[in-house]
Amino acid sequence: MATHAAVPGRKGARAHARPRSLTPYAVAVPLALGIIYGFYAAFIRRDGGPSTGGQVVLGLVAGAAVAALCFALGRIQRTLPHGPRALACGALTACAVGFLVSLTDTGVLRSALLGLAVGVGVFLATFYLFYSREP
Structure with missing residues (x-):
């Protein structure tokens, strides 16, 4: 009677890895952090006076940078x-x-x-x- 040898499976953390899809949560959290950070940066720079275009640009750039970095970190953090x-x-x-x-x-x-x-x-x-x- 012939016996069947067990077929070795793939081992390691990536054995059953599937490509990760982009969930709404993965976009919403960095976006919310970026908006809050941008508003706060513009508010700090305002110093109690009227808002100017430079403060708005500072808030937009700072918020976009934080949102992009948080999104990038969220995408690669599981691999680290x-x-x-x-x-x-x-x-x-x-x-x-x-x-x-x-x-x-x-x-x-x-x-x-x-x-x-x-x-x-x-x-x-x-x-x-x-x-x-x-x-």
Whole structure:
């Protein structure tokens, strides 16, 4: 009587990977973050006076940049290991906070240190989150 050998299957994390489709949530969250960030950047630059065209352009550009970076990070984050994934989240947050602080006409050192402090906090929190929910 002949026996059948077991056929080895594909192993690894990408064995059953399908192309990811673009969900409404994947577009709505970066878009909402970009809109909020852009409004806040324009509001900080306003300084209590009337709105100008330069402030509107600043808000649009800053919001579009944050939305694009959040969308890009959301698309590639599943392919990154825990460390670089958390580092990318921390770096994005550090740059965003540092830019907002620099709009208040404070020194470069203060905006860099505050952005760095917030970025390190986000890195630690996201690394813990990603590492503790490892499959």
